[in-house]
Amino acid sequence: MSYQQFAYLYDELMKDAPYDGWVQFVKDRCVKYNVTGARLLDLACGTGELSVRLAQEGFQVTGVDLSEDMLAVAQSKAEDVGVRIPFFQQNMADLVGQEDFDVIGCFCDSLNYLQTEEEVIATFSNIFEHLTDEGIFIFDVHSIYKISHLFINQTFASSEDQVSYIWNSFPGESPNSVEHELSFFVLEERTGKYDRFDELHFQRTYSVQQYSNWLTEAGFEVLEVCADFENSEPLSQSERIFFIARKIEKAI
Structure with missing residues (x-):
């Protein structure tokens, strides 16, 4: 990774x-x-x-x-x-x-x-x-409970001036696993525009x-x-x- x-x-x-x-x-x-x-x-x-x-x-x-x-x-x-x-x-x-x-x-x-x-x-x-x-x-x-009930098919988000993100979680291919899809929007102070960075993370318990x-x-x-x-x-x-x-x- x-x-x-x-x-x-x-x-x-x-x-x-x-x-x-x-x-x-x-x-x-x-x-x-x-x-x-x-x-x-x-x-x-x-x-x-x-x-x-x-x-x-x-x-x-x-x-x-x-x-x-x-x-x-x-x-x-x-x-x-x-x-x-x-x-x-x-x-x-x-x-x-x-x-x-x-x-x-x-x-x-x-x-x-x-x-x-x-x-x-x-x-x-x-x-x-x-x-x-x-x-x-x-x-x-x-815990298995957290992966299954609090992560999978959930969306988390934060909106702030310098850094914002959207975090979507999907079922993984393996039992009791989850894939986290994260998109960050980071302010570039010189231009006043936001740069986007995407990450995919896997967790299994x-x-x-x-x-x-x-x-x-x-x-x-x-x-x-x-x-x-x-x-x-x-x-x-x-x-x-x-x-x-x-x-x-x-x-x-």
């Missing part, structure tokens, strides 16, 4: 995202599950908004993303606030060559951008190999049980499954599902 101009518009689209909630969630789980180290890999870090915030909270953050443009924005953010974060361009399904981390996070439903079951399985396996013993993996995904099975098969112990930044189990209409898993020693 090429993010092209979307990399520079992503923060506009995500300006109301609960970033503070993700940061607090990570901090709380590190305390709850006795994580003593501070090395954290922000997988699919995007424009680095969470990477920077986590670094400001004392984590030793490394960021990985597939998009060169996203990483350019992320690097600029880190430099602007004076935090040092190494960023690397990699596909999360082909993660190699990184050090071991105490925490690996894949936030903002980024895992849902993987298109096949095989890619999810490979990602879980690679994450296992890059965690310290007893390290934890935290990620969140869209699975059941809680399926994610849990894949984690277990990869060698993880599933510590907790909760929803919507709460400490309670997912309900039928929960929208965002959180998983916390610990690396355990594989049987020889």
Whole structure:
């Protein structure tokens, strides 16, 4: 997937995202599950908004993303606030060559951008190999309910002076998947005219049980499954599902 101009518009689209909630969630789980180290890999870090915030909270953050443009924005953010974060361009399904981390996070439903079951399985396996013993993996995904009832066949729009967008969502070809068709209209201040940028994005999710099975098969112990930044189990209409898993020693 090429993010092209979307990399520079992503923060506009995500300006109301609960970033503070993700940061607090990570901090709380590190305390709850006795994580003593501070090395954290922000997988699919995007424009680095969470990477920077986590670094400001004392984590030793490394960021990985597939998009060169996203990483350019992320690097600029880190430099602007004076935090040092190494960023690397990699596909999360082909993660190699990184050090071991105490925490690996894949936030903002980024895992849902993987298109096949095989890619999810490979990602879980690679994450296992890059965690310290007893390290934890935290990620969140869209629920099947959200994909099916809150995205598919829905239209979202925003109209502002500098940037406007129209966002249409359609059923994907795979089960529990959605295609997002986004059109951005960005003001060119020199001419007073709007430039149009179009993007197509694919997301796919699975059941809680399926994610849990894949984690277990990869060698993880599933510590907790909760929803919507709460400490309670997912309900039928929960929208965002959180998983916390610990690396355990594989049987020889």
